[in-house]
Amino acid sequence: MQTFKIIHPSPALKPFVRYYWVLQDSSPGMVSQRTLPTGCMSLVFHCGERLKVVSQNDLQPRCFISGQETSFTDVISTGNIEMIVTVFQPHTAKMFFHIPVSLFCNRNISIYDMEDIELQDLAGKMGDADNLEKAVTLIENFLLNRALLGNSYNIPRLSNVVRHISNSVQTNIKGLADIACLSEKQFCRVFSEHIGTTPKDFLRIIRLQRTLSILQHNPKIGFAQLSYECGYTDQSHMIKEFRLFTGYTPKEYISRCAPVSDYFTF
Template structure:
């Protein structure tokens, strides 16, 4: 039997955490899933059997920080699944983790290797707490304590930047640095610290998520129109990016998946 829950954070954490999700699956048969970049740093706690990463031929860590990445990942169950995931807002993980999140880029970093004793303790508490509702309370208490010791100076800059990214498919990086009132070099550094990747790479992730969102709303949209509305240079460019991010062309993707954008469905 499978159970999937999405839980909203308390209101004071909502600007920093999109949601938590809890997945439980007692199925004996192997379950496989292809995951795509969603544009958000995540914290993952495995309380059941860990998932196997087919691309890397290894198990995921027991609990880890999932950094930004480009490309898809195929994960396979190895037994009973029970996992809790914290999905941060795209530019807010640094606020609660107190570390530049570009250090996690392209990696699943075990929590006990982050160099944060508090995060390691949280991982142990979650593992030792049977009730998942109580686990969410532990996680929220941990982040509430951290929230009030952080300066929001650059966070306000990033908020302005993300309004531009979310509303303008054809955005240029120079426009984003202007929105942040920073030089190009300063902007690149601040963006990577808060978002976990470069502005150029993140725009590519958002472009892909925008395409998924439009396909989610209208799977029959012509691909040439889809490419234009999402900011791709042309249809060929969109197909190439689709292949990189999902392993499929748009037509292949529609034949095997129901389009869903984790990024835009929650704005």
């Protein structure tokens, strides 16, 4: 049996946290799942059995920060799953962890490998929480305390940049740097430190998410029209990019999965 729940953050955290999700799954046997780049970083706690990362032939850490991903990942459940995941806004994770989040790109870093005593203390308290509601409250309190310490003056300018990317099919790095009131060199450095990947890669990830969103809401759309609406140069370009990020062509993906975009849904 599987239950999945979305929990919205408190109003004070809403500018910084997209949502929390909780997954409980007691399904017998192994279940495989392919995860795709979302454009957002996450804080993950396994309260049950951990997921196995196929490419690494190893289990995920018990509690970890999941950085920006630039390709798909296959994971397999190994038993009773109970996960609590905090999904940050694309540009806000750095304010909670105080280090350049580019260090997390394509990595799952255990909380216990970080020099962050308060975060490790949170992990210990999570292990003692006797229900999911209390566990989410612990995470909220930790994040609220970090938010009260003040956030970077770069957060508002990057918020404007991310909003522009989300609302624009076509944009470029120079235009984004102008929105942030930074030189292109400064902008690329600040962007990478706060969002966790380069502006170019982030634009490609959001284009993928836009593609998934359109397929979700208009599954009968033609691929030529789809490539145009998502800002690809042509259909061939879309298929190449889609395969890079998902491992499938759009046609193969639709036959195996139900397209959905977390980025454009919430």
